[in-house]
Amino acid sequence: MTTTWIAAHRTAVIDPYEGFQLFESRGFADQTLRQTLRLAGEGEAVRIILSNRYGKEPLEIGGAHLRGDGIDTPLTFDGAKAVTVPAGADLVSDPVEQPVTAGQVLTVGLYLPGDTGLTTYSAVPYDTGHAAPGDQLTAPALRDAEEVPTGHFGIGADVRAPEGTRIAVAFGDSWIEGAATTPGLDNSFPAQLGRRLTRGWIVNQGISGNRLLTDEIGEHLLARVDRDVLAVPGVSHVLIHIGLNDFGLPGHIAFPEPGTPPTAAAFIAGLTALADRLHAAGLTVLGSTVGPYRGTVYDGYDSEAGQAVRREVNAWLLSGDHPFDGIVDVAAAVADPAEPERIREEFNSGDGLHVNDAGAKAIADAVDLSLLDL
Structure with missing residues (x-):
């Protein structure tokens, strides 16, 4: 059987130096960082992807370690345990020749001996991470650890799977990323939809606060489509949800000025350009209506102009x-x-803008699986 590398976990990332920030960015110095991910699909081997895409300096990694069911091994990079990732670059580990399964949780440990500066990060990791002083890569449990609620270094994973394996990329905003769903349960709507599939799987490239037409939070969808969709190995389908922040953020925080949403004509033109770009690459493209947010607690977000x-x-x-x-x-x-125009109460996370685990399941259950013929 011929095999190839297929994406089994992805993390879309944010520049910590953006002028407009909804989430706290940070760095690390002489610390061990442990973060977890959950594989969406299975394979006969796995490799880990790290990102220093937005770092201003080379990223020094003093060592890396991978743990999971039946896995407890150092990670190497071209045979080396210690490596430096250039500013602006991504790094792929050597393969770990160990079978992995869909739903398997892996923990990636990184020892960061120097001052990393502000790191390439994500708002909603699979689960809360932990950082501890010094080199604790091989420690069974971290000593004097602090919680790290954001994700760092864009940790992703590929699995070596049968050639022809097809996957979908979920692409968009917080409703894709899974903001307000329970950390560690993989209950974003793309993840819950993925559990309905009988073949193939879905990886998540959502960014909370992201927009279709305007940069920050994260590059806008039309700017990041090549990297976050077309470069994902195995992609055949794309599922898009976007618009909440295009319509609501200008009234909440006017960045950039003026604080007005785009016109419907401009937004429709942007969606059309995005679909055309993806179709030109031979992908099946699924759009979605923009979720309700009337009555959200965020001042100015719920404007009549945006709702129109x-x-x-x-x-x-x-x-x-x-x-x-x-x-x-x-x-x-x-x-x-x-x-x-409001989220149903039993699906409301509490802020009137995001759905909870049950709401994410309701969206996943509403998808016609014939649209995802993977």
Whole structure:
């Protein structure tokens, strides 16, 4: 059987030097950092991907270690245990020749001997990480550890799987990334949807706060599509949810000025350009209606101007006059029947903007699996 490397976990990343920040960025110095990931698919071997994409200086890694069910081994990079990752670069480990399974949780430990400076990071990691002083790579449990709620160094994983294995990339904002779902349970809606599939799997490239047309938080979707979708090994389908922050963030924090949402025409043109780019690469592209957020606790986010654009964009998506291969009606899956612009109470995370685990499941259950013929 011929095999090849297929993405089994991905983490979309943010520049810690962005001018507009919703999440606290940080660095590390003479510390061991442990972070976990959950594999979406199985293979006969695994390799780990690290990122210094937005670091201003080379990243010194004094050692790396991988743990999981049946795995407890140092990671090497071209045979070396210690390595320096150039600023702006990603790094792929040597293969760990150990079979891995879908749903398996792996822990990646990094010893960071020098001052890393602010790191390439993500807002919603699979689970809360931990950092501890000194080199504790081989310690069964970290001593004097602190919790690290954000993800760092864009940790991803590939598995060596049968050639022809096809996967989907979930691409978009916080509703993709899984903000407000329970850490460590893998309950974002793409993850819960992935558990419904009988073949293939889904990797998550969501960024909380992300937009279609405007940079920060993270590069906008049209700018990051090549790296975060087209470069993902095994991708055949893309599932997109975007728009909440294009419509709501300008009224909450006007960055950049002026604090007004895009027009529906501009947003539709952006979605069309994104779909065309993905179709040109031969991918199946699934769009989705933009979720409800009326009454959110974030001041200024729920503006009449933004809501009007959302209604117009959703009507266009449901009309059939769109470039996508299918539409997931995310909004209908979680809307309050009495007030469709609000999240149903049992699905509301508490902020009126994000869904909880049950809401994410409702979206996953609403997807027609025939649209994901992997």
